[in-house]
Every structure is written in C-alpha cells, then in structure tokens.
Amino acid sequence: MHCGMCLPTCPTYDATLRERHSPRGRISLMRAIAEDELPLDQAFADEMDYCLGCLACQSACPAGVDYAELFETSRAEIESAGIQKGVVRGFWRWLTLEQLFMKPRLLRFVGKGLRFYQVSGVESLLRWIGLVKLLPKNFRRLEPQAPRMSVRFSNELIEEVESPVGEKKHRVAMLTGCVQDLAYAEINRDTVDVLVANGCEVHTPPVQPCCGSIHAHNGEEEMARENARRLLDLLPPDSFDAIISNAGGCGSHLRHFAKLLPNDERAKEWDAKVRDVHEFLTEVKVRPPTEAPFEREVKVTYHDSCHLAHGQKVVLQPRAVIDLIPGLMRVDLAESDWCCGSAGVYSLTQPEQSGLLLERKAGHIRTSQAEILLTANPGCHLQIQNAMPELRILHPVSLLAKAYRNEC
Amino acid sequence: MKEPGQIAEEFHEIVGAGNVLTEPADLIPYGFDGTAALRARPSVVVLPGSTAEVAACVRLAAENDIPVTTRGSGTGLSGGSVPPPGGLVLCLVRMNRVIEVDARNLTLRAECGAITAKVDEAAREHGLFYPPDPGSMKISTIGGNVAENSGGLRGLKYGVTRDYVMGMEVVLPDGKIARLGNGCVKDVAGYSMKDLFVGSEGSLGIITEVLLKVLPVPEARRTLLAAFPNLEDAAETVSAIIAAKIIPCTLEFLDQMTIRCVEDFAGIGLPTDCAALLLMETDGHPAAVADEAEKMAQIAGEHGAVEVTTAKDEEESLRLASARRSAFSALARVRPTTILEDVTVPRTHLAEMVSFIAELAEKHQLTVGTFGHMGDGNLHPTFLTDERDKEEMERVHLALDAIVEKTLELGGTITGEHGIGMAKKAWLRQQLGEASYDLMKLVKTALDPKGQLNPGKIFD
Ligand SMILES: Cc1cc2nc3c(=O)[nH]c(=O)nc-3n(C[C@H](O)[C@H](O)[C@H](O)COP(=O)(O)OP(=O)(O)OC[C@H]3O[C@@H](n4cnc5c(N)ncnc54)[C@H](O)[C@@H]3O)c2cc1C
Ligand code: SF4
Numbered sequence: 001m002h003c004g005m006c007l008p009t010c011p012t013y014d015a016t017l018r019e020r021h022s023p024r025g026r027i028s029l030m031r032a033i034a035e036d037e038l039p040l041d042q043a044f045a046d047e048m049d050y051c052l053g054c055l056a057c058q059s060a061c062p063a064g065v066d067y068a069e070l071f072e073t074s075r076a077e078i079e080s081a082g083i084q085k086g087v088v089r090g091f092w093r094w095l096t097l098e099q100l101f102m103k104p105r106l107l108r109f110v111g112k113g114l115r116f117y118q119v120s121g122v123e124s125l126l127r128w129i130g131l132v133k134l135l136p137k138n139f140r141r142l143e144p145q146a147p148r149m150s151v152r153f154s155n156e157l158i159e160e161v162e163s164p165v166g167e168k169k170h171r172v173a174m175l176t177g178c179v180q181d182l183a184y185a186e187i188n189r190d191t192v193d194v195l196v197a198n199g200c201e202v203h204t205p206p207v208q209p210c211c212g213s214i215h216a217h218n219g220e221e222e223m224a225r226e227n228a229r230r231l232l233d234l235l236p237p238d239s240f241d242a243i244i245s246n247a248g249g250c251g252s253h254l255r256h257f258a259k260l261l262p263n264d265e266r267a268k269e270w271d272a273k274v275r276d277v278h279e280f281l282t283e284v285k286v287r288p289p290t291e292a293p294f295e296r297e298v299k300v301t302y303h304d305s306c307h308l309a310h311g312q313k314v315v316l317q318p319r320a321v322i323d324l325i326p327g328l329m330r331v332d333l334a335e336s337d338w339c340c341g342s343a344g345v346y347s348l349t350q351p352e353q354s355g356l357l358l359e360r361k362a363g364h365i366r367t368s369q370a371e372i373l374l375t376a377n378p379g380c381h382l383q384i385q386n387a388m389p390e391l392r393i394l395h396p397v398s399l400l401a402k403a404y405r406n407e408c
Numbered sequence: 409m410k411e412p413g414q415i416a417e418e419f420h421e422i423v424g425a426g427n428v429l430t431e432p433a434d435l436i437p438y439g440f441d442g443t444a445a446l447r448a449r450p451s452v453v454v455l456p457g458s459t460a461e462v463a464a465c466v467r468l469a470a471e472n473d474i475p476v477t478t479r480g481s482g483t484g485l486s487g488g489s490v491p492p493p494g495g496l497v498l499c500l501v502r503m504n505r506v507i508e509v510d511a512r513n514l515t516l517r518a519e520c521g522a523i524t525a526k527v528d529e530a531a532r533e534h535g536l537f538y539p540p541d542p543g544s545m546k547i548s549t550i551g552g553n554v555a556e557n558s559g560g561l562r563g564l565k566y567g568v569t570r571d572y573v574m575g576m577e578v579v580l581p582d583g584k585i586a587r588l589g590n591g592c593v594k595d596v597a598g599y600s601m602k603d604l605f606v607g608s609e610g611s612l613g614i615i616t617e618v619l620l621k622v623l624p625v626p627e628a629r630r631t632l633l634a635a636f637p638n639l640e641d642a643a644e645t646v647s648a649i650i651a652a653k654i655i656p657c658t659l660e661f662l663d664q665m666t667i668r669c670v671e672d673f674a675g676i677g678l679p680t681d682c683a684a685l686l687l688m689e690t691d692g693h694p695a696a697v698a699d700e701a702e703k704m705a706q707i708a709g710e711h712g713a714v715e716v717t718t719a720k721d722e723e724e725s726l727r728l729a730s731a732r733r734s735a736f737s738a739l740a741r742v743r744p745t746t747i748l749e750d751v752t753v754p755r756t757h758l759a760e761m762v763s764f765i766a767e768l769a770e771k772h773q774l775t776v777g778t779f780g781h782m783g784d785g786n787l788h789p790t791f792l793t794d795e796r797d798k799e800e801m802e803r804v805h806l807a808l809d810a811i812v813e814k815t816l817e818l819g820g821t822i823t824g825e826h827g828i829g830m831a832k833k834a835w836l837r838q839q840l841g842e843a844s845y846d847l848m849k850l851v852k853t854a855l856d857p858k859g860q861l862n863p864g865k866i867f868d
Contacts, residue, residue, distance in 0.1 A: 025437030
C-alpha cells in the first residue's frame with residue numbers, strides 16, 4: 001500500500017518535499033533493496049540517518065504499517081553490512097552504545113564526573129577561557145547539550161521498596177531510565193511519590209540496566225537483546241502488577257521485548273505489563289489532588305513526546321492527569337505531536353534539521369504563552385530547555401506530586 | 409540525441425541543481441502512485457518552482473523527445489502519475505502556495521501543488537470553504553484533483569472538482585502558456601476550454617494555477633450514523649432518501665469488512681457487528697438541517713436500520729468523516745495487495761450492484777471490502793488479495809471483468825473519480841463506443857500530436 005497518508009505528518013518530507021525523505025519513499029527503498037533493485041549502500045544509510053524515527057507516520061497510517069520495526073531492521077542491516085565507517089563515528093558509537101549505555105555503573109560514574117564539572121565551576125571557567133573550542137568538533141556540539149546532572153541520582157533518592165501508608169492496592173516496578181536518572185532523577189522521585197500516594201508498593205532496584213531502546217534505534221540488536229534479558233532477570237514480570245516507565249522514549253521500546261526475544265516466555269508478560277505512568281494512573285483512577293501546586297493559577301501546555309504519542313499511543317492520558325490538578329489552565333499547543341528534533345542522538349548527527357524542528361517547536365510554545373511546558377520524555381526536555389533556557393519545563397507527574405505535597 | 413547527463417545539466421539551469429534528481433535512491437520513490445502493482449523507474453525527476461520553469465522544462469523535454477509525466481502527490485488510484493520506464497517525472501509539489509482568497513467574489517487562486525486541505529483551510533479563514541473533499545485531501549494536490557476531476561464525501565450536494573474550477577493556467581505540450589476561463593460566474597466566450605483539462609489526467613497540458621469557486625460555510629450541520637443488518641437495506645435507504653427529495657451533503661457507505669478495518673485503525677467505537685453503515689450528513693440552515701436529519705433517521709429506520717445515532721458535536725462529526733476517509737488504506741490491513749474498483753451506476757441500481765458484488769466475491773472465493781460514495785452511486789469494491797498468488801490474481805481479474813460488464817449493462821461508468829490512467833484503459837473503448845472513443849483520441853492528437861504528455865495513459 002502506498003497511499004501517501006503518512007506524507008503530511010513526516011517532518012523530513014515537510015522540510016524537503018522529496019518523496020525519498022518520506023515514510024512512503026523510505027519504505028519503497030527498503031523494498032527495492034529487498035528485491036535487489038538497489039544496493040544497500042551509503043545513500044540508503046544516509047536516508048535512514050536522516051529519518052528521525054519519530055513514528056508520526058505510524059499514527060497516520062490507516063494500513064497499520066509497522067514503521068518502527070522497518071526502521072530498526074533497516075538500521076540493523078546497515079550496521080551489519082558495515083557501510084558506515086569512520087573512526088569518529090566508530091568511537092562515538094563504541095562509547096555510547098557499547099560502554100555507557102551497557103554499563104549503568106559506568107554511566108553514573110561519568111555522570112558524577114559531569115556533575116562535578118558543572119557544579120564545581122570548572123565548566124564556566126573552561127567556557128570562559130574558550131578552552132571548549134579546543135575540544136574535538138563533535139564534542140563541542142555535544143557539550144552545551146550535555147544535560148545538567150542531577151544533584152543526586154535515583155538510587156540516592158528512592159528506597160528499593162516504598163510502601164503506601166494505607167491499603168496496598170498494586171505492586172509495581174519502577175524503571176528509572178538512563179538519561180532520566182542522570183539528568184532528572186527528581187522526576188523519578190516524584191513518580192514514586194505519586195505511585196505510593198495511589199496505593200502502590202513500588203520496587204525500584206538501585207542499579208538498572210538500560211532498556212536498550214538506544215541500541216535498537218541505532219541498529220545494535222544484539223545489545224538491545226542483552227539489555228532486555230537483564231531487565232527480565234532483574235524484574236521478573238510475574239512478580240508485579242505493572243512495570244512503570246515515565247520516559248516516553250523508553251516506554252515505546254519496552255513494550256516490544258517479545259519481538260526481540262521471541263523464545264522468552266517472560267517477554268510476552270512483560271510487554272503486557274509495561275505501562276506509561278500516565279496510562280497507569282488513569283487506569284487505576286488516580287486520586288485527584290485537593291490542593292493546587294502553586295498559589296496562583298498557572299497557564300501550562302503539553303508537548304507530546306513522539307514515542308509516547310506515536311510509539312505508545314498515549315495521548316489523552318497525560319492530558320487527563322494534568323486536567324485533574326487544580327489551579328492549572330491547560331492551553332493547547334499547536335502541532336503538539338510534531339517532533340522537537342531531539343530524537344535520540346539525532347540532534348548530534350543531524351544538527352541542521354534538528355535545529356529547524358526545535359525552532360518551530362519553540363515558536364509554538366511562545367505563541368501558547370504558557371508559563372510551564374509539561375512533557376514526559378527527558379530527550380524532549382533537554383532539547384527544548386537548550387533552546388529556551390528561561391522556560392520552566394516539568395514532567396506532568398512532578399506537578400501532581402507537588403500538588404499532593406501541598407495537601408499536608 | 410543528447411546524453412542523459414547533459415540533459416540533466418540543462419534541467420539544472422532551469423530549476424536549480426537541487427531540484428533535479430537522477431540518483432536511483434531519489435528516483436525509485438517516484439516510480440509509483442497509490443495504485444497497487446504499477447511501477448516503473450523514471451530516469452529523471454524535475455521539481456519546478458514556477459509556471460515559467462514548467463514551460464521551459466516542457467520545451468526542453470519536447471526538443472529531446474522525452475515524454476513528460478506530471479505528478480502531484482502521487483495518491484492517484486489509476487496509475488496516472490506512474491512514468492513510462494526511463495521517462496521524466498515533473499513533480500509539482502514545490503508550487504504549493506494559495507495565492508489569494510477573494511471573499512467578495514467567492515474565489516480562491518492557488519498554485520497547482522497546493523494541498524487540497526490547505527486550500528480549504530485558507531478559505532475557512534474567510535468563513536468560506538472549498539467543498540470537494542476527497543479521502544486523500546490531507547496530501548493530494550489541487551492540480552491532481554483537477555486533473556482527475558476528483559470527488560469527495562460531499563459530492564451528492566456539492567458536486568465534484570469540475571463544479572468549482574472557474575479558470576486555470578496551463579502549459580501546453582509545446583511549452584506555450586494558456587489562461588483558460590476567468591473569474592466570471594457566467595462565460596460563453598467560445599468553447600469551455602478549461603473543462604477539457606478537468607479530468608484530462610496530465611495528458612493534454614500541465615495545470616500550473618487554478619482559480620476556484622468557494623462557498624460560505626453553512627450555518628449548521630448534523631452527522632448521523634445508521635447501522636444495517638444487510639447491504640441491500642443500506643442501498644435502499646439511499647434511494648429512499650433521494651426519492652423523498654432530500655439532498656444531504658453526504659451519504660457514505662461502509663460494509664462490514666471495511667467497518668472492522670477502519671475501527672481497527674481509528675478506534676472510535678463503530679459498531680463492528682453490523683453488515684453495513686451509512687454515514688449521513690446534512691448541512692445548511694439550522695431549521696432545515698434539523699428537519700432533514702430527522703427525516704433521514706426515520707427513513708433509515710423504515711428501511712431496516714437497527715440503530716441510528718447522531719454525532720454529539722462538531723468534533724465527533726469530524727472524527728467520523730476522517731475515519732471514513734481512511735477506509736481504503738485501512739483495508740490494506742487484511743492482505744498485502746488491495747485492488748480497488750471505482751464503478752458508478754445510476755442510483756436506482758445501487759442495491760442490485762451491491763448484491764452483485766457480494767455474490768461475485770463468493771463465487772470466485774475472494775475477499776472484498778466495499779465502501780463508497782453511495783449518494784453518488786459510486787462504489788469502491790476493494791479486492792483484498794496478494795499479487796504474488798498468480799492463481800488468485802486470475803480470479804480477481806475475472807471478477808473485475810464481471811463488475812465492468814455489469815456496470816455497463818446498468819448504464820454506469822467504469823470510473824467515477826479515479827480516472828482511466830493505466831488501470832482502466834482496457835475497458836474505455838467498450839464503455840464509450842467507437843465514435844466517442846475516436847473523438848476523444850482526436851482531441852488528444854490535436855493538442856499533443858507527438859504524444860509528449862503522459863503517454864500510455866487513457867489510450868494505448
Ligand atoms: C487514501 C486515498 C483516498 C482517496 N480518496 C479519493 C476520493 O475520495 N475521491 C477521489 O476522487 N479520489 C480519491 N483518491 C485518489 C486521488 O487522491 C485523487 O485522484 C487525487 O486527485 C490525486 O492527486 P495527486 O496530487 O496525488 O495527483 P497524482 O496522483 O500525482 O496525479 C494524478 C493524475 O493527475 C495528473 N496531474 C497531477 N497534477 C497535475 C497538474 N498540475 N497538471 C496536469 N496533470 C496533473 C497526473 O499526471 C496523474 O495523471 C484517493 C486516494 C487515496 C490514496
Ligand atoms: S506507510 Fe501507511 S500511510 Fe504511508 S503510504 Fe504506506 S500505507 Fe500509506
């Protein structure tokens with residue numbers, strides 16, 4: 001089927017008006033490769049690099065084409081064909097995919113280093129001397145985007161098991177995520193608070209493997225599988241009523257372990273139990289807070305993370321959660337489910353296109369005149385914060401937690 | 409003959425280097441439109457940015473005897489924008505501006521590549537609207553709509569694209585630029601040349617700009633959904649509504665297979681256990697709308713509807729219409745290949761045609777989902793099949809032939825809105841008869857003697 005209904009939702013088609021840069025075009029290239037009409041070459045690799053993987057096409061496609069799977073399979077094929085060479089690319093992939101995001105302790109260690117660098121004033125000093133300019137080009141690009149490290153990581157903020165005061169209604173596992181943990185550990189704390197306030201016994205292992213989404217997204221299927229196995233071992237799904245994720249990007253990958261590990265019985269049960277936190281909260285009829293988070297009414301708006309809206313089809317629930325909180329006026333954000341350009345490492349690999357999308361997003365946020373932007377994915381959070389340092393950005397659950405806290 | 413590389417250079421000079429595509433990975437995605445199983449790779453794709461550039465491209469192509477296939481967004485359903493192998497595709501999506509909305513004269517001027525939905529949005533900013541709303545309106549171009557004379561969900565009351573084209577600018581096969589029609593409501597200065605180009609499928613000229621009629625947005629509208637236990641009852645309801653002298657804007661039909669696929673995609677709570685659904689809509693003066701809605705509900709009830717519900721607000725109406733628009737693509741959930749028909753019969757024969765299709769599917773052991781613009785007598789029986797299965801494809805072709813025979817026997821047409829393109833060529837002569845077919849061909853040879861524009865479409 002090549003009806004073209006996905007074209008108007010594709011940010012790269014919108015920017016270029018070239019069929020090749022559209023989902024329909026990319027799928028036709030995949031098909032041509034499968035039928036030996038086109039070699040698996042650099043042109044295709046470039047095309048798949050240019051794709052954000054935002055999955056907006058998947059929401060638009062009436063035929064139910066699983067673009068996420070096609071996308072990840074293509075990137076895996078490209079990796080295994082070894083087309084994309086280059087020492088610098090190799091180094092970055094090795095560092096991020098094979099080291100940092102495979103070794104959670106190492107990642108936190110690096111995080112601590114960055115925290116020291118940022119907090120100690122070394123950062124401002126270096127910037128001031130202009131030393132940063134001496135760093136290799138790619139690193140320079142990365143540097144201002146390096147997230148502000150959390151003052152404390154999740155394991156320093158959250159007990160391994162936290163129980164509700166009253167009746168225990170649900171037993172849930174809480175995934176802390178990698179970027180979320182490093183940059184926004186307090187969101188994890190807020191999530192646990194909200195879950196506990198809604199009758200959950202929350203299990204949060206202090207050291208958690210990466211979910212593997214970044215590996216799957218970048219064509220490293222074996223590493224993605226390894227991470228999935230480690231998570232199943234750490235949090236056997238039959239011990240929990242639900243497995244909670246609060247980061248859009250992770251959740252969308254977390255639901256597809258059965259595809260990665262077709263022979264692992266636990267994977268199916270895992271997939272069935274993974275819940276985005278807003279989705280879980282609406283399912284268990286979250287208790288509306290009686291207090292407002294702020295003293296005066298505050299105008300807020302909500303930006304959909306691609307992988308939450310398109311990858312997981314969680315669109316109404318975050319809005320429903322926000323609307324339960326007193327003292328907020330939620331206004332609509334134009335093109336709220338249009339990608340902000342963060343898209344994993346896209347902002348590093350395709351800075352130009354990423355920048356255009358970010359500008360577009362920032363424009364809409366300004367027009368909305370909201371004082372607070374709510375969003376539920378650390379990638380979007382970081383990206384938008386970089387462009388709009390003055391803007392207050394929060395996770396919806398953090399506002400809910402704040403409202404609950406004001407009750408006492 | 410010049411080398412292809414040299415010709416590409418000359419196109420660069422006209423449209424700028426970035427707008428000429430010659431690499432395989434750039435060309436392959438222009439080798440098909442929305443039609444299943446029709447594919448060919450062009451040798452070059454050119455994306456002009458203005459009428460003057462289009463004209464220069466057409467001249468250059470003519471000098472070098474390269475056939476030109478015009479393309480909008482490639483959503484066509486008869487292979488109209490599929491190039492001959494090695495041909496040139498002139499893709500017009502860069503020319504996508506809505507130039508002007510003239511609220512006093514109720515007209516709108518747009519470049520050919522403007523997206524249909526954007527045209528409508530531009531009109532709505534002035535309290536006006538552009539009625540033809542094909543299922544593909546979010547991405548189809550207005551040029552493609554004019555070239556196919558597209559219909560939509562509102563055809564019954566508002567007509568089709570042709571009814572809204574007041575004028576246009578066209579580039580002729582020799583590269584001359586002609587302006588046809590004008591902004592006057594009445595105009596009998598000579599032949600209505602613009603009408604020749606409406607529905608011409610890119611075979612007579614390249615439409616670069618259009619002047620459209622737009623209408624004031626009706627004050628009220630109401631959307632109803634009626635569920636039926638069988639197909640014939642739904643068809644009878646349509647005939648009865650029209651016989652009762654009600655002209656609703658929409659009478660759309662979905663059979664059970666289609667309802668299930670659409671519900672699978674849209675998840676809006678359609679009743680998946682009924683055999684057929686009618687989506688009915690009336691718009692206009694609030695009093696008239698209320699009256700008509702009530703009468704339609706009553707007629708549906710008298711003709712066997714088990715349930716009639718009314719959309720509670722504008723949002724729900726839009727959701728229903730947009731779900732209906734996804735019907736064709738949604739059917740692709742069932743099998744890999746979807747081959748859709750576009751037959752249209754006089755409305756009194758609808759029930760007969762609907763039962764005929766159901767029996768045919770049964771006889772040939774085929775899966776078919778039928779939906780369509782029932783108020784227009786226009787049905788889209790869609791065969792859900794697999795092009796790799798040769799034996800099944802043979803049965804599909806037998807069924808398609810039978811549908812055409814039956815349609816012609818009932819005084820219908822083989823295509824209501826998707827055009828002949830490549831897909832329906834084989835049956836055109838049979839429908840038109842010799843004299844009429846020859847006349848049509850005469851027009852083509854008179855305007856395009858060298859067969860420069862869109863060869864292999866409509867005629868062999
Ligand atoms: C999901 C879906 C739903 C659809 N629903 C409907 C429907 O409800 N009603 C309906 O009528 N059709 C429908 N269609 C068919 C199709 O969308 C229309 O025919 C549409 O008008 C094609 O527009 P396009 O821009 O995609 O044109 P293309 O497919 O690119 O081209 C169509 C034809 O027009 C010619 N052409 C394009 N632009 C120009 C131009 N500027 N000058 C001269 N010739 C030109 C091409 O050469 C070709 O022959 C549907 C298609 C899909 C995929
Ligand atoms: S991916 Fe889906 S929406 Fe896009 S062309 Fe294919 S069937 Fe249509």
